[in-house]
Amino acid sequence: MKNWLPFSTTIFFFYVVVYLGICTKLTHSLTPDGLSLLSLKSAVDQMSDVGLAFSNWNENDTTPCGWSGISCMNITGLSDPRVVGIAIAGRNLRGYIPSELGTLVYLRRLNLHSNNFYGSIPSQLFNATSLHSIFLYGNNLSGSIPPSICNLPRLQNLDLSNNSFSGPIPKALKNCKQLQRLILARNKFSGKIPAGIWTALENLLQLDLSANDLNGSIPEDISELGSLSGTLNLSFNHLSGQIPKSLGNLPVTLSFDLKNNNLSGEIPQTGSFTNQGPTAFLNNPLLCGFPLQKTCRNSEQGSSQSPNSAPSAENNTRKGLSPGLIILISVADAAGVALAGLVIVYIYWKRKDNSNGCSCTGKTKLGGTQKSDLCFFCACANGFKNEESELEEPAEKAQKGGEGGGELVAIDKGFTFELDELLRASAYVLGKSGFGIVYKVVLGNGIPVAVRRLGEGGDQQRYKEFVAEVQAIGRVKHPNVVRLRAYYWAPDEKLLISDFISNGNLTSVLRGRSGQASTSLSWSTRLKIGKGAARGLAYLHECSPRKFVHGDIKPSNILIDNEFQSHISDFGLNRLISITGDNPSSSGGFMGGALPYLKTVQTERANNYKAPEARAPGSRPTQKWDVYSFGVVLLELLTGKSPELSPTTSTSLEVPDLVRWVRKGFEEEKPLSDMVDPVLLQEVHAKKEVLAVFHVALACTEADPEIRPRMKTVSENLERVGT
Secondary structure (H helix, E strand, C coil): CCCHHHHHHHHHHHHHHHHHHHHHHHHCCCCHHHHHHHHHHHHECCCCCHHHHCCCCCCCCCCCCCCCCEEEECCCCCCCCEEEEEECCCCCCEEECCHHHHHCCCCCEEECCCCEEEECCCHHHHHCCCCCEEECCCCEEEECCCHHHHHCCCCCEEECCCCEEEECCCHHHHHCCCCCEEECCCCEEEEECCCCCHHHCCCCCEEECCCCEEEECCCHHHHHCCCCCCEEECCCCEEEEECCHHHHHCCCCCEEECCCCEEEEECCCCHHHHHCCHHHHCCCCEEECCCCCCCCHHHHHHHHHHHHHHHHHHHHHHHCCCHHHHHHHHHHHHHHHHHHHHHHHHHHHHHHHCCCCCECCCCCECCCCHHHHCCHHHHHHCCCCCCHHHHHHHHHHHHHHHHCCCEEEECCCCCCCCHHHHHHCEEEEEEEECCEEEEEEECCCCCEEEEEEEECCCCHHHHHHHHHHHHHHHCCCCCCECCEEEEEEECCEEEEEEECCCCCEHHHHHHCCCCCCCCCCCHHHHHHHHHHHHHHHHHHHHCCCCCCCCCCCCHHHEEECCCCCEEECCCCHHHHHHHHCCCHHHCCCCCCCCCCCCCCCCCCCCCCCCCHHHHCCCCCCCHHHHHHHHHHHHHHHHHCCCCCCCCCCCCCCCCCCHHHHHHHHHHCCCCHHHCCCHHHHHCHHHHHHHHHHHHHHHHHCCCCCCCCCCHHHHHHHHHHCCC
């Protein structure tokens, strides 16, 4: 009895300690959201980079909100923050998607792209009814899309591209009424594109079903997707039948990509079809009509029959013609000739009166005002040729330069000066690059010009090529493109004389002369610069005589005047440099030392404005290169961050990959204030405009060049911002 009491007391205290320990552990245990997330860690192969992706995922934590890749938010009425985002992308993780993620009822964004997840999407995932963005592209997922996917009432973004999904595209997608982006490219989906679902998706902005095994015809009701922007991509499938004419009702700024299918018949010529290039329809053997170089058989038959039938009909008519009727026909013919002569005379004097540009409306000339700047597409469609006759006289005069010691040739008749005047003028070095040294030269009349020294090489044969190229550049006349005024060719010197743009280039305007960020550029000014550059580049692509590809769009090649208008410079120079055959920077002087080389200008850092495909050795420039580069320039205007800064530079503006950084920010739905230049945060009214330009820039910087819009579309989209 004496021993029992102490023993019982010991047992009692033991149970108290155990109970208190259990209660303490329960009080500090991981939240249910954390336990659900641990299922994802368990579902990943331990051979993957688990340590890097889940390094701080500790089951002893009370909350998962500090774990890498996890975003939380305080929910009204709940004591603990809840998980709203999972972003573990590009970590080379191999595993499956656990069904337990469906218990995260407040989860909004699931971003597991660019890993090696396999298996199917568990239908239980769609119990997480707050989900509005699912990014699973770039994995090895398979199976079909569960019909229950539209149990997610807020689903806006679904990107399952570059996987191995198969089966039909579910008709249940019509219940995803909030869907804005449906990207199912590069999978194994088969069957027909379902009809009867697209009318319900009135918020859809992007549709990409390319590179699958889809067959059948294109549904008519796709034409009901009035909110589509960018590119409607149905390429690399097995679609057949005619292209529905109703697709012409889609927005005129939309680009089509229907190549590599089995489509047949004539391409419709209405609405948005009139803005498409031939690449949109390539590799459809039975497709014909504009813009393809293949006329339709019915048209050929009609044209071949008419010459044969017309003479017989004409002969039959002539047999019965009376002398009086013949006289009447002759009088009518004479009157027609006279009328044609009057029209020709009228056009001649009209062109002379309007020598500064082309009229789009009958009232406004191309080249004078901001309003007329928008006319260039109209001018191009109406056959605007930039008055090529102006170049005939300089071309004849230039022949002398090839024969003798050299001669200055003015391309613009209204811009004349003598070579001696250029030699005597004051000169200042503006810069030096692979395209030669550029000087500012002030002429005797006080007008400044920019003179670019190209090099010393080139024989008589190369001289003719040089003149042809210079004439093509000289025909380009647009308010947002630097105007070439004259050129000089001699055996030991080649010069280009163009307008001097007074406010430097976009790099100096954005960063200042010292390289520091500028705080003076308002949103309206940046938008003006972006719009002007887009207009100039679109003109070079669509309307210039040579349909120029610039190949090196970056802020230093966008010049800014005192009114902050943009001017595209340095287009067409690659060809001229190859003709002269010299490295311009290796030459010792300028015109025999008349304009000495005053200082050394550092060459630009590595060009991070180039498109991904442009970085491959031996690749040839394309217009889609320019679109990508322009998109990076837009991002720089928006963020104030330069993609050209050296990784060793210590600065808060350093962004190793500006495009990737912005895309990640949008995928993770970071606040706009985290990405936009802090200077612009003061202009609260501009938030919608800034967001719209971000979307334009992201479309331009798509990795796939076929998805990028044309510069014409980019310019039109920017013009709508702020109006």
